[in-house]
Amino acid sequence: MRFSGKTALVTGGAKGIGAGICKMLVQQGAKVIIADIDTAAADSLAAELGNNAVGLQLDVCEEGQWQAAIDYTESHCGQLDILIQSAGISRPASIEDADLNEWRDHMRVHGEGAFLGCKYAVASMKKTGGGSIVNISTVESIRPGPLFTCYGAAKAAQDAVTKTVALHCGEKGYNIRCNSVHPAATYTPLLQQYLDAAEDPATLEKIYAGMQPLNRIATVEEVANCVLFLASEESSFMTGHQMYVDGGVLAKPYPSGEGA
């Protein structure tokens, strides 16, 4: 199988896109560490996925927990081959409505989280001949909407980490690749929250779908497919790349759609 003999650590792996990635990785032969701040949810998904998955406590903002996660991976699985950073938060607010705490929360989870994840993964992977890091970003880091001051800025910070890690590891000859994936609207629990909070969820869903030239919202599997491609050896000459999985929306001259 495509990931036979590989060990992957997936942050935010218990839910949403992260969970979809964990499922697909296990199906394709990987050993998967489902790292999440919600340990109960991580354990529950691990139980569902069987012997090749295990849940692990990880708050991506805590350096000590990163150290422990890497130690666990090395001692229980031999080595870390793949790191997928999918943990994230997104609470839309304009510059007028967001306060400094919101800004710091977003910067911490996405900026510091990606920084720490890459730092510890590189230290581990360089000892064993290389690996692949995939950071889940967003279309909002490339073209932030007015309500994504904090989220867009934090993801742009994460993007800079991705590129610098790619360049550094290339120059050092570590054989560690680092790329980002940029989804648009995807059917996740977070999207469901937005829809549920709307006065007319069906209309909002149509608006989200209509923003993309493909006129629909992505499934988690469609995003996970792209992540697995970058995690696999099939993308062996790709590093520092930003892969858009956006139904074409970033190629449009404006973000709104016919549903809007």
Added chain:
Amino acid sequence: MSRLLNKVAIITGAASNPSLGRSIALRFAAEGAKLVITDIDEEGLAQRQQELLDLGAEVLAMPQNVVDENRWQQVVDATVERFGRIDILVNNAGMVSMKPICEYSAADYDLQMDVNIRSVFIGCQKVIPVMAKSGGGSIVNLSSVGGLKGIPNVSIYGIAKAGVRNFSKSVAMEYARQGIRCNSVHPGVIDTNIQNVSRRENPEGFKAIGESIPVGRLGRPEEVADCVLFLASDESSYVTATELVVDGGLMAQ
């Protein structure tokens, strides 16, 4: 492996060895695709056809000058006659001739623009209606890092490859609702015959680019083929109007 099982793919510029077109054809064949391969080099094309037949692939080989509109129509018609449909189009045929801007002739300009971008325009025009009729498909156009940044002595190639990038987005926008995805692939320095032209005609530039690749090596044609396969397959079903850069980190700098 069956990631393209029963899909019908046209690949232009498939004859040269080593080349991206050859590697793409081999990869597609290994994944179960039915292939139509074309090239202006008839002898090389016959060799590729035999190579693919030996692997057990279903292959139609057609000599083709991709600049010729009538020949494009014949390729499309023959594909439909043999296989009934077109699911994938890989516009891979291309050429480069290197000179400083002030030394190029108008004929140099016309030839490189014709082979690198007019061909893509005609190919899409001829294939899209057939693709749309069977519910959609995936078009992968080979561009280059030269279509993203300014590289000395390949100005005309750069115009054409930038055109391929933007044209791919136009195709994606116009035909998204008919199930057609279109993306461009941007290889960096890949060890193919086209690099031998570069080595010969622009040795200093070739050396400089080679040294500037962050991962410290040239790419292999197979590594580009894997990217084309991903975009051609249903695994990239939500990916359209975008670029896949396969360059060992060159453009991340």
